Amino acid sequence: MPISELKLSKELIRRPSVTPKDAGAINLLAKNLRSLGFKCKIINFKNIKNLYAKLGRSSPNFCYAGHTDVVPPGNMNDWSVNPFKPTVKNNKLIGRGANDMKASIACFVAAVSRFKTKNKKFKGSISLLITGDEEGIAINGTKRVVEYLKRKKEKIDFCLVGEPTNQNKLGEMMKIGRRGSITGYLAVYGTQGHVAYPHDANNPAPVITKILNQIENLKLDKGTKNFQPSNLEIVKMNIENTADNVIPAEATATFNIRFNNKHSSSSLKRKFNNIFRKTCKKSKCFFKISYMVSGEAFITVPNKTTKMIQNTIKKITKIKPKLSTTGGTSDARFIRKIAPCIEFGLVGKTMHKIDESVPVSDLKKLTNIYLNILENYFK
Numbered sequence: 001m002p003i004s005e006l007k008l009s010k011e012l013i014r015r016p017s018v019t020p021k022d023a024g025a026i027n028l029l030a031k032n033l034r035s036l037g038f039k040c041k042i043i044n045f046k047n048i049k050n051l052y053a054k055l056g057r058s059s060p061n062f063c064y065a066g067h068t069d070v071v072p073p074g075n076m077n078d079w080s081v082n083p084f085k086p087t088v089k090n091n092k093l094i095g096r097g098a099n100d101m102k103a104s105i106a107c108f109v110a111a112v113s114r115f116k117t118k119n120k121k122f123k124g125s126i127s128l129l130i131t132g133d134e135e136g137i138a139i140n141g142t143k144r145v146v147e148y149l150k151r152k153k154e155k156i157d158f159c160l161v162g163e164p165t166n167q168n169k170l171g172e173m174m175k176i177g178r179r180g181s182i183t184g185y186l187a188v189y190g191t192q193g194h195v196a197y198p199h200d201a202n203n204p205a206p207v208i209t210k211i212l213n214q215i216e217n218l219k220l221d222k223g224t225k226n227f228q229p230s231n232l233e234i235v236k237m238n239i240e241n242t243a244d245n246v247i248p249a250e251a252t253a254t255f256n257i258r259f260n261n262k263h264s265s266s267s268l269k270r271k272f273n274n275i276f277r278k279t280c281k282k283s284k285c286f287f288k289i290s291y292m293v294s295g296e297a298f299i300t301v302p303n304k305t306t307k308m309i310q311n312t313i314k315k316i317t318k319i320k321p322k323l324s325t326t327g328g329t330s331d332a333r334f335i336r337k338i339a340p341c342i343e344f345g346l347v348g349k350t351m352h353k354i355d356e357s358v359p360v361s362d363l364k365k366l367t368n369i370y371l372n373i374l375e376n377y378f379k
C-alpha cells in the first residue's frame, strides 16, 4: 500500500514540533521511511534531531531536503481549528506546517512509495536530509548535517529543497538560487559632556546619522538577469540616554543587506568599513563593527536536471515555473556547498500565519510532480 500524503501530513502536524522542539516528528518520519526500505541515521547535535535517510547505495543520489520544525502558532484562539489537530475544511488541510513544510515532506515520501512499487530495481539512490532546526537559529541543523556528510564523504548528486516556493498557484515558481544576507552591528563612540559645553564633548549622534545616510544612499548594483538589485535596510538605531542635557558617548545602529552574486560578504564588509573609517576619522570618533553572515548569494546554473524539473512541473500544473532567486534565505545555502540545489514546494501564501492551510488537491499534484521528477531523474 503506498503511503498517503494527506494521512502522513496530518500525522506530522499532530506532533507539535515548534522550533527547536522535535515532539516525535523525526522518529515518525524515520518509521515511515524504514517501512519503505530506507536506512535511517538520526543525527543529534545538541538538543536538535536531524535525519539522513537513504534508499539504495549506488549513484546518482537524488536528495530531498526539508525541515520538520514549525514556527509557533501565535494566539491559539485566533485559529479556526487547533493548529496541532489537523482538519480538512472546504477541501483544505489546516494546521501548523501545512505548507511550511510538513505536508511537502509527506508528498515526497508518498511519491517515493509509489516510485518504489513501479521501479523495484532502479539504478541510483534516493535520500532525505531532514532537520528539526530551520525556523530557529539553524546552527545545529542542516549546516552541521552537511559538515557531517562531507566528513563521511557522502555524495549527493542533486538536491531538491521542498520549501514553499509558489506565491499564489502551484507551479508558478521554482528557486534556483538565493540572495545572500549579512547584518551589521555598528557602534560609534564620541565623548560624553554637557549640551551647553559642546566643545568639551564629541557627539556621536550626528556622525552615525551621516554614516547611515551614506550607506542608505549607496547604489550597490542594478541587479542581474537572475537577481534583483541588492538592498540595504536600516533596522535599528539607538542612543541610550536618560538625560536631555547630556551629549551621549555612544550611538548604535543595525542594518541588514540582502545581496546578489555581484557581491560577497567580504567585499561588502570592506566597502562598509571604509565608509565607517573615513567618516569617523573626520569627526574624531571611534567605531566598532561586527557582522553576522547568514549566507552568501548563490545560483545553480540551469542544467539538464533543472530543465527536466521545470518541464515536469509544467506538464502537471500547466504552468511554466519562473526560475527565481527571490525571498529570504533557506537551507539551500548550506546544501549548495555539497550539491547543486533547486527548491520547489507548495504555495506559501499562508505560511507562518494563523490558519496555515493547503488545498488537498495541491497535495495530490505535488506528490505527482515529485513522483514524475524521480521517474525522469532515474530514467
Ligand SMILES: [Zn+2]
Binding pocket: 067, 100, 101, 134, 163, 164
Ligand atoms: Zn520552511
